[in-house]
Amino acid sequence: MEETTEENPKPKVGFFAKLVKGLTKTRSNIMDGIDQVLKSFKKIDEELFEELEEALIMADIGVETTLKIINELRVKVKEQKITEASELKRLLIDEISTLLEQGDHEIHIDESPTVILVIGVNGVGKTTTIGKLAHHMKQQNKKVLLAAADTFRAAAIDQLEVWGNRAGVDVIRHQENSDPAAVIFDAVQAAKSRKIDVLICDTAGRLHNKKNLMEELRKIFRVISREYPEARKEVLLVLDATTGQNALQQVKLFKEVADITGIILTKLDGTAKGGIIIPINSEMNIPVKYIGVGEGIDDLQPFNPKEFANALFAEENNDSL
Missing domain, CATH: 3.40.50.300 (P-loop containing nucleotide triphosphate hydrolases)
Structure with a gap:
C-alpha cells in the first residue's frame, strides 16, 4: 500500500542519485526514440522534424508541447546555421530544460503564515x-x-x-x-x-x-x-x-x-x-x-x-x- 514508508529515513544527500536512478525508464523512453531518429539522418530536413515530432509525442511530451519544441528547433537551426542531425540533440536538451524552468517553483513559507x-x-x-x-x-x-x-x-x-x-x-x-x-x-x-x-x-x-x-x-x-x-x-x-x-x-x-x-x-x-x-x-x-x-x-x-x-x-x- 502507498502509505507504507521506511521507519528510519535515509539521509537526504542521496536525493539526486535517487532522481537519476528513478528517471532511468523515463530517460530511455525519451532519449532512445530521439537517438534513433537522429542516427537515421545525416542532414536536417523536414522528414527528420516529422520523425522527431512523433518520437517526442510517444514519450509523453504531448502534442502541444512537442509542436512548441519543434518550432523552436526550426528557428534555432536556421539562426545557428546547423546542418548536422547529430547537433540537434544539444538544442533539444536545452529546449526541454528551458520549458522545465518556466514559472516559480518555490513555496514561499518564510514570508507569512x-x-x-x-x-x-x-x-x-x-x-x-x-x-x-x-x-x-x-x-x-x-x-x-x-x-x-x-x-x-x-x-x-x-x-x-x-x-x-x-x-x-x-x-x-x-x-x-x-x-x-x-x-x-x-x-x-x-x-x-x-x-x-x-x-x-x-x-x-x-x-x-x-x-x-x-x-x-x-x-x-x-x-x-x-x-x-x-x-x-x-x-x-x-x-x-x-x-x-x-x-x-x-x-x-x-x-x-x-x-x-x-x-x-x-x-x-x-x-x-x-x-x-x-x-x-x-x-x-x-x-x-x-x-x-x-x-x-x-x-x-x-x-x-x-x-x-x-x-x-x-x-x-x-x-x-
Missing part, C-alpha cells in the same frame, strides 16, 4: 504526500499543523493521523462525514493560537461530482479568507506520474474547480512516463513544486528544474552518483 490546500483524485497518494510534505517543512524548522478535511473517507482521516505521528505534527480532525469547512475553521483557529508557520489541509478527491467538490472548496476558501486573511494561500494538485497523459486531463479538470498554484508529481521512480512533467509545466502554466521518487518519508523534495534536467539527461554511467 501559509495555508496549503492539497487536492487530487483518490488513489494518487495525496494523504501520503501531505505526511511527507509536513516532514519536509518540519526539517526546515517550521511549525506545521495538519487538517483532515477529507471527511468523506474514514481511512483518509486515520491515515493522516498515522503520517502526522511519523512527521511529529498534530492533526486537527472531526468525525467521518463532518463538514470539511468546519474542520478548516478549527484548524485555522488552532494555527493562529499556536503561531503555526504552515497549515496543510487534506481535501476530498471526488472528481466525479465536480459541482459538490467546487462548492466544498469554495466554502473552505471563504473560511480561510475570512478567518485568516494574513495567511498566504497555496493550492497544490497531487498527480501520479505513472498515469502519463491522464495526469494532464486531471490538471484540466481540477483547474475548473480550483485556482491551482502548483503541482506535486509523485511516483516518478520506476515509470517511463515521467516526460509528462514537461507539458504539465509548459502547457498548463502551473509550476511543479515538489516531486516524489520513492516511498520513504524523505523521498518528496522541492522541484529543482536544473537538477531535474541534469538527472533526466544524465549519461548512464552517472547512475551510480
Whole structure:
C-alpha cells in the first residue's frame, strides 16, 4: 500500500542519485526514440522534424508541447546555421530544460503564515504526500499543523493521523462525514493560537461530482479568507506520474474547480512516463513544486528544474552518483 514508508529515513544527500536512478525508464523512453531518429539522418530536413515530432509525442511530451519544441528547433537551426542531425540533440536538451524552468517553483513559507490546500483524485497518494510534505517543512524548522478535511473517507482521516505521528505534527480532525469547512475553521483557529508557520489541509478527491467538490472548496476558501486573511494561500494538485497523459486531463479538470498554484508529481521512480512533467509545466502554466521518487518519508523534495534536467539527461554511467 502507498502509505507504507521506511521507519528510519535515509539521509537526504542521496536525493539526486535517487532522481537519476528513478528517471532511468523515463530517460530511455525519451532519449532512445530521439537517438534513433537522429542516427537515421545525416542532414536536417523536414522528414527528420516529422520523425522527431512523433518520437517526442510517444514519450509523453504531448502534442502541444512537442509542436512548441519543434518550432523552436526550426528557428534555432536556421539562426545557428546547423546542418548536422547529430547537433540537434544539444538544442533539444536545452529546449526541454528551458520549458522545465518556466514559472516559480518555490513555496514561499518564510514570508507569512501559509495555508496549503492539497487536492487530487483518490488513489494518487495525496494523504501520503501531505505526511511527507509536513516532514519536509518540519526539517526546515517550521511549525506545521495538519487538517483532515477529507471527511468523506474514514481511512483518509486515520491515515493522516498515522503520517502526522511519523512527521511529529498534530492533526486537527472531526468525525467521518463532518463538514470539511468546519474542520478548516478549527484548524485555522488552532494555527493562529499556536503561531503555526504552515497549515496543510487534506481535501476530498471526488472528481466525479465536480459541482459538490467546487462548492466544498469554495466554502473552505471563504473560511480561510475570512478567518485568516494574513495567511498566504497555496493550492497544490497531487498527480501520479505513472498515469502519463491522464495526469494532464486531471490538471484540466481540477483547474475548473480550483485556482491551482502548483503541482506535486509523485511516483516518478520506476515509470517511463515521467516526460509528462514537461507539458504539465509548459502547457498548463502551473509550476511543479515538489516531486516524489520513492516511498520513504524523505523521498518528496522541492522541484529543482536544473537538477531535474541534469538527472533526466544524465549519461548512464552517472547512475551510480
